[in-house]
Amino acid sequence: MPKCTLNGKEIEVAEGTTIIEAYKKLEEDIAHYCWHPGLSVAGVCRLCMVKVEGNPRLQIACNTVVQDGMVISNQDDEVKEAVRWGLDFHLINHPLDCPVCDQAGECGLQDQYMKFGKYDPEMAERKVKKSKVVDLGKRVVLDSERCILCSRCVRFTEEVSKTNELGIFNRGDHSEIGTYSGKPLDNNYSLNTVDICPVGALTSRDFRFKQRVWFLNKKQSVCTGCSTGCNIDVYFNKEGVWRFKPAFNAEVNGHWMCDKGRDYYANLNPYETHVEGERKDKKVKRIPVRLLNGMKGSEMINSQDLAIEVGQRLKELGGEKVALVITGQQTSEELEAVTEFFAKDLNSKNVFYWVNNKENFDEFDGILKRGDENPNTKGALKTLEKFGLNQTWSQLTDGIEKGHIEMVLVLGPENQQVYPDFKTRVEELSKAKTLVWTTACLNESLDKSNVWQIPANTFVEKEGTFINHAGLEQKISFITDLVHNAFDGVELARLMRGDDLPEEERFKNSPYKRVNNEFTSIRGDL
Amino acid sequence: MPESKLLTEHYHKDEYRGLQGYKANGGYQVIEKAFKMDPQKIIEEVLNSGLRGRGGAGFPTGRKWSFLPDNGEPRYLLCNADEGEPCTFKDRMMMERAPHQLIEGMVISAFAIKSHKSYIYVRGEYTESVEILREAIKEAYDAGYLGKNILGSGFDHDMDVYAGAGAYICGEETGMISSLEGKKGQPKLKPPFPAVKGYLGKPTIVNNVETLAAVVPIIKDGADAYKKFGTEKSTGTKLFSVSGDVQKPGNYEVPLGMPLRELIELAGGMKPSRTLKAVIPGGTSAPVLNKEEAEKATMDYECLAEMGSMLGSGAVTIIDDTRCMVDMLHVITHFYHHESCGQCTPCREGTGWLNKIVNSIVEGRGRLQDIDTLCKVADHMKGKTICALSDAAALPVLSFVPKFRSEFEFYIREGRSKVKGTRYAEMHA
Numbered sequence: 001m002p003k004c005t006l007n008g009k010e011i012e013v014a015e016g017t018t019i020i021e022a023y024k025k026l027e028e029d030i031a032h033y034c035w036h037p038g039l040s041v042a043g044v045c046r047l048c049m050v051k052v053e054g055n056p057r058l059q060i061a062c063n064t065v066v067q068d069g070m071v072i073s074n075q076d077d078e079v080k081e082a083v084r085w086g087l088d089f090h091l092i093n094h095p096l097d098c099p100v101c102d103q104a105g106e107c108g109l110q111d112q113y114m115k116f117g118k119y120d121p122e123m124a125e126r127k128v129k130k131s132k133v134v135d136l137g138k139r140v141v142l143d144s145e146r147c148i149l150c151s152r153c154v155r156f157t158e159e160v161s162k163t164n165e166l167g168i169f170n171r172g173d174h175s176e177i178g179t180y181s182g183k184p185l186d187n188n189y190s191l192n193t194v195d196i197c198p199v200g201a202l203t204s205r206d207f208r209f210k211q212r213v214w215f216l217n218k219k220q221s222v223c224t225g226c227s228t229g230c231n232i233d234v235y236f237n238k239e240g241v242w243r244f245k246p247a248f249n250a251e252v253n254g255h256w257m258c259d260k261g262r263d264y265y266a267n268l269n270p271y272e273t274h275v276e277g278e279r280k281d282k283k284v285k286r287i288p289v290r291l292l293n294g295m296k297g298s299e300m301i302n303s304q305d306l307a308i309e310v311g312q313r314l315k316e317l318g319g320e321k322v323a324l325v326i327t328g329q330q331t332s333e334e335l336e337a338v339t340e341f342f343a344k345d346l347n348s349k350n351v352f353y354w355v356n357n358k359e360n361f362d363e364f365d366g367i368l369k370r371g372d373e374n375p376n377t378k379g380a381l382k383t384l385e386k387f388g389l390n391q392t393w394s395q396l397t398d399g400i401e402k403g404h405i406e407m408v409l410v411l412g413p414e415n416q417q418v419y420p421d422f423k424t425r426v427e428e429l430s431k432a433k434t435l436v437w438t439t440a441c442l443n444e445s446l447d448k449s450n451v452w453q454i455p456a457n458t459f460v461e462k463e464g465t466f467i468n469h470a471g472l473e474q475k476i477s478f479i480t481d482l483v484h485n486a487f488d489g490v491e492l493a494r495l496m497r498g499d500d501l502p503e504e505e506r507f508k509n510s511p512y513k514r515v516n517n518e519f520t521s522i523r524g525d526l
Numbered sequence: 527m528p529e530s531k532l533l534t535e536h537y538h539k540d541e542y543r544g545l546q547g548y549k550a551n552g553g554y555q556v557i558e559k560a561f562k563m564d565p566q567k568i569i570e571e572v573l574n575s576g577l578r579g580r581g582g583a584g585f586p587t588g589r590k591w592s593f594l595p596d597n598g599e600p601r602y603l604l605c606n607a608d609e610g611e612p613c614t615f616k617d618r619m620m621m622e623r624a625p626h627q628l629i630e631g632m633v634i635s636a637f638a639i640k641s642h643k644s645y646i647y648v649r650g651e652y653t654e655s656v657e658i659l660r661e662a663i664k665e666a667y668d669a670g671y672l673g674k675n676i677l678g679s680g681f682d683h684d685m686d687v688y689a690g691a692g693a694y695i696c697g698e699e700t701g702m703i704s705s706l707e708g709k710k711g712q713p714k715l716k717p718p719f720p721a722v723k724g725y726l727g728k729p730t731i732v733n734n735v736e737t738l739a740a741v742v743p744i745i746k747d748g749a750d751a752y753k754k755f756g757t758e759k760s761t762g763t764k765l766f767s768v769s770g771d772v773q774k775p776g777n778y779e780v781p782l783g784m785p786l787r788e789l790i791e792l793a794g795g796m797k798p799s800r801t802l803k804a805v806i807p808g809g810t811s812a813p814v815l816n817k818e819e820a821e822k823a824t825m826d827y828e829c830l831a832e833m834g835s836m837l838g839s840g841a842v843t844i845i846d847d848t849r850c851m852v853d854m855l856h857v858i859t860h861f862y863h864h865e866s867c868g869q870c871t872p873c874r875e876g877t878g879w880l881n882k883i884v885n886s887i888v889e890g891r892g893r894l895q896d897i898d899t900l901c902k903v904a905d906h907m908k909g910k911t912i913c914a915l916s917d918a919a920a921l922p923v924l925s926f927v928p929k930f931r932s933e934f935e936f937y938i939r940e941g942r943s944k945v946k947g948t949r950y951a952e953m954h955a
Binding site for chain 2: 041042043044045046047049057058063081082085086089090092093122123124125126128148149167168170171172173174175
């Protein structure tokens with residue numbers, strides 16, 4: 001284990017650690033663009049200069065391995081001057097269009113210039129013009145002028161997604177990122193290139209121009225797209241959720257997440273916004289996509305009252321005549337609470353497990369995405385095991401067919417898109433006298449006279465645990481309230497049992513409470 | 527001091543290009559001697575001879591060879607014939623006049639470093655050299671100097687010619703390796719160095735044409751005979767491509783340490799009624815010498831390094847009093863701007879910046895502070911990048927501007943050349 005001195009502080013690191021990794025470990029400031037902990041070393045931005053005692057030339061920290069007894073500093077005047085000029089070299093052909101740039105606020109150039117910059121530009125010549133708004137693929141847009149050619153995105157497609165779509169074309173200061181003509185950037189991990197782009201060169205087609213990042217708050221959660229359970233940062237404000245970005249977790253997802261998982265954020269917001277017409281005639285239409293209140297057939301009813309009524313009806317019918325359907329989309333706590341209500345309070349054995357795409361469960365793309373598109377399959381199985389339940393689906397359909405089962409409560413899947421059999425199951429189960437379905441999103445097939453709908457919370461509105469494919473328990477925490485009348489399974493079980501909800505739990509984030517602009521707590525990190 | 531034709535003795539004979547002519551003039555004899563030697567002994571002989579890389583950096587060849595790791599991986603020998611340094615034209619002559627000399631030198635070197643495959647990476651513009659080399663390699667295969675079990679020694683060696691696409695950066699050894707691997711010709715991050723991880727990730731030695739050819743006389747007569755030429759630290763002979771304002775520009779093979787004055791005389795001296803103003807002693811990336819320095823300089827690694835310049839590739843450009851230094855620097859900065867690979871930021875942006883400033887000056891838009899900006903930009907490009915192209919672009923600026931500052935100031939104040947008296951457009955009409 002070599003020991004070295006960094007800016008006067010002693011540190012012991014593992015064999016083969018580079019100087020920049022040692023700096024990161026000590027949480028000392030060091031300028032860098034091209035180095036990324038999840039990618040290979042390119043050594044091209046030449047910003048992470050350090051002075052190593054005994055070496056006359058400045059070294060780049062990213063490609064220099066710590067040797068025992070090294071005395072390293074980046075507080076030296078020579079280093080500071082080199083970094084200042086290095087930053088100026090980056091900026092001389094950069095358009096500096098921060099006011100209209102989507103990256104502003106989480107931009108590596110801005111952040112590092114504030115910290116290490118020269119503040120005295122000397123470039124008086126004409127800048128190089130390059131193409132703007134280049135269509136790289138269906139998700140990513142490129143602005144070549146802003147690009148500082150750090151090659152992170154190119155290395156990402158080479159090393160992580162292994163799709164090799166991106167390359168640097170041309171040479172010298174006319175170099176541009178690009179794709180081979182007719183071969184767009186189209187893979188399930190393409191938006192990671194946007195995350196790792198330290199400037200506003202690569203932007204997400206979906207997110208760009210929608211929000212200024214300093215009006216967004218972020219909190220960590222777990223992606224519900226599949227059983228991998230990638231850790232994510234949810235970016236939200238009082239208007240809703242705007243995007244997901246991966247949060248580093250070495251055990252689960254490293255630095256990355258897939259595009260499919262990112263797309264899911266749009267399902268969380270109560271309304272979909274459509275803009276119709278142009279300029280003067282522009283009309284903004286907000287179409288609800290989430291279930292906003294309880295529905296008893298076509299009659300709207302307070303969701304809390306509906307839940308209490310459901311509880312009473314279930315108790316009246318008793319054990320044999322009622323059934324519960326669960327999926328791998330709820331948290332372990334929810335599954336447990338509702339199952340317990342059925343197994344203990346109602347003394348019913350009729351708890352059924354709805355599996356969506358069993359045949360794809362073992363699929364894995366080799367990076368992150370798994371075929372099991374439920375975040376908590378392991379949790380659902382564990383709950384059934386705990387209460388000793390192992391009913392088959394045919395027992396349920398038979399029971400409904402023969403009229404033994406009169407009322408079915410379904411803890412509906414939050415992400416209906418991954419349940420291709422959604423419609424057929426609704427048809428199947430609505431043959432029962434009453435079908436109660438807790439759902440987050442609206443679905444036409446649920447509009448039936450004997451179907452009661454209870455609005456459910458999505459994963460950003462509740463707390464709980466997901467157990468991923470490897471059996472790792474990951475906690476999610478409450479992030480923001482989007483539908484005020486919705487509640488989660490734990491609350492549903494309490495209401496059905498007849499207990500009231502405490503007031504503060506009902507309105508965690510009241511829309512009537514005026515919240516000032518929510519600034520991101522930590523500025524854009526690299 | 528006359529020329530010392532160690533390598534170029536028979537270059538004037540047309541037949542020397544072919545296998546028969548080469549053999550008739552004593553060729554392919556050293557190879558037999560070498561095969562009887564221990565490979566380690568050859569490396570020692572080259573090390574003792576003090577031979578230094580003739581491509582530009584001047585790194586001791588024997589030492590480079592000794593860096594190869596002994597890990598049983600296949601080794602590659604690459605001949606750097608991507609002669610891109612402006613004003614250099616020695617390798618071209620060597621390949622076109624004596625291709626077999628290069629092949630012989632390469633087979634001996636490959637035997638020494640136990641490499642069974644070599645490539646000659648030829649600059650894309652040298653189409654004739656490529657044809658001649660291909661023809662010569664075919665002849666050598668037919669005569670058993672290449673291929674399996676060469677001359678019954680049990681040593682196998684294959685050789686190929688690879689034509690580059692004409693990028694200056696591919697003359698840098700790792701840039702050349704990238705290009706040879708089929709990638710974009712961009713230098714690789716070091717460490718690891720090519721001797722450890724080079725072509726296809728295997729140990730690789732890259733040597734210049736002249737260096738590999740020089741192995742032939744070293745093995746022929748021994749290191750001591752070779753060391754008789756040149757100075758203590760710069761041994762042997764060197765080909766200088768003398769160009770510019772001399773009466774007989776051309777390649778001259780002289781012992782290292784020859785006074786620059788004498789080299790100019792050898793090249794026919796200055797043109798009538800013109801006087802010496804400056805000399806670029808080692809290709810355009812070498813800092814320029816002014817008249818006083820040029821008169822004192824001797825052509826060896828130490829003396830030029832002491833003067834803050836370098837021997838480089840041996841391209842000696844003689845500049846007389848009719849040349850405008852601002853105009854010359856403009857050509858040089860344009861070249862490096864055009865040739866920067868764009869990988870490292872200081873070089874990518876800096877070469878463009880330098881060129882734009884000089885361009886502004888020659889087009890009459892210059893400001894006096896531009897002179898200082900030029901020096902500052904160049905100074906911060908120096909020694910900050912993966913390869914030496916950034917230095918190559920910065921050094922001319924850092925020597926032209928301070929040494930001929932009055933010409934730059936005049937140009938900025940008057941909008942015309944101090945020497946020519948005319949504006950840029952008129953100069954290049």
